[in-house]
Amino acid sequence: MEKTLCHYHPAQPATWRCAPCQRHFGDCCVPLNADAQDDYPRCALCNGQLEFLGAANTAQPFWERIPKFFAYALQPGPLAVSAMLALASLFMPPSVLLWFVLFSVATKYFYSVIEACSQAVTEAPSLVSAFSGDGFSLFFKQLVVFVLAFVALWLAADFDSEALYWAVTLGLLLVLPASIIRLALDKTLGAALSPDEIGQVIKAMGWRYLVLCAFLFILWQSPGWVTYMLASGLPKVVLMPVAAFLFGYFSVVMCAMMGYAVFQYQGALGYVVDDEEGRAAFPEAEYLRRRALAEAEIRVKEGQGCQALETLKTALTRTPEDIRLNERFHQLLFGLNERQRCLHHLHHYLPLAARSDPALAATALLNARQLQADFLPDDALVCERVAAALLDRHKTREALSLLRNLHQRFPGYPHIPRAYLLAARGFAENLGQIEPARQLLAFIRARYPQSPLIDEVATMEATLERLARV
Secondary structure (H helix, E strand, O other): OOOOOOOOOOEEEEEEEEEOOEEOOOOOOOOEOOOOOOOOEOOOOOEEEEEEEEOOOOOOOHHHHHHHHHHHHHHHHHHHHHHEEEEEHOOOOOOHHHHHHHHHHHHHHHHHHHHHOOOOOOOOOOOHHHOOOOOOOHHHHHHHHHHHHHHHHHHHHHOOOOHHHHHHHHHHHHHHHHHHHHHHHHHHHHHOOOOOHHHHHHHHOHHHHHHHHHHHHHHHHHHHHHHHHHHOOOOOOHHHHHHHHHHHHHHHHHHHHHHHHHHHHHHHHOOOOOOOOOOOEEEEEHHHHHHHHHHHHHHHHHHHHHHHHHHHHHHHHHHOOOOOHHHHHHHHHHHOOOHHHHHHHHHHHOOOHHOOHHHHHHHHHHHHHHHOOOOOOOHHHHHHHHHHHHHOEEEEEEEEHOOHHHHHOOOOOOHHHHHHHHHHHHHHHHHOHHHHHHHHHHHHHOOOOOOHHHHHHHHHHHHHHHHOOO
């Protein structure tokens, strides 16, 4: 099953779906309100309630999590079960009834691992859970499955055809994991034996089911191979509990892998489960900001520019100083060629951007000049800060136009020396024009002799003098 992606961000997996609009949304488009967790998200287009897709499109592929499955089996619960099997191999009397009880407990635990991992629970079940609750009959149901598989092999061998025998063997190896998964999820023998139910698991995973079977086969063989390698160096009294412990450990690893495969392909299997961390939720103020930005982006991509503007305008009435909302509102006004509204908004946006992010203010000023060639901010500090940002971007002439005659436009501005020193550097360093720079420095020295920047003026005058001689 291929992953479904967000309709508006094709690189992001989908986590929500609007059935009437036939649109899939990722977390990028649907923020959650941490202060009102019972409020279900709604579609930005039709305001209908969204359908949650769980982690069907966000789950990491199981083959990329192999080390985590081995680490999962090292938790206290799995290790306790493995140790119980090891001790039983040493001390438990050779009673068929006792061994049936032991394996029913172990089987119940293994199936609880599949169930827990299918729900993305990272903490393994405890040993105590294996002795309580329902599920002890799973051992006998699984035993029936294994007996029927053995009967099928026996019948295949009776036909005296090696090709038939190996075909049946391979077929059983391929369907057994799906049968075990079905038994773990539905708890019924009918589901574990139903071709339709087993086929649904195989169909949901597609060719990746073969990858799962390959890994499970390797893990199934691992305890035997490890025991075989240790057989020549360990006495039987030690080898038996080691083999039993390895059987328990690798069984948990296999069950964890099968459970996570169900979690990964939950959509095709008819489940909706989120991971333990869940979706990111934000405090109400941040949630409202993100929702407005996401809805505006969706509206724009649907060709609904006017509705996007109204969405942002409503959000700005709540938080007029939000820089991200103002930036997006400006970009949208400029992109839609709303000339008058854009210029009007700049009187609010430019001072805000100049304080928090002069680079944004510089971009806004360049946009404004495309709408009105002689546009100038009505604040001297804004002019100075935007000019500095423009000089950093090598937009020297635009920067100098903001600083021209600043002392006449804003006679009460106390930082004229600093602004004109900035302009002098623009002339000298960016344009290579020494004479205008000298005139500005002379103006500062004449009109502001008590300025704390006089030393910098003197240093720059000396530098310009050397450059002039060269």
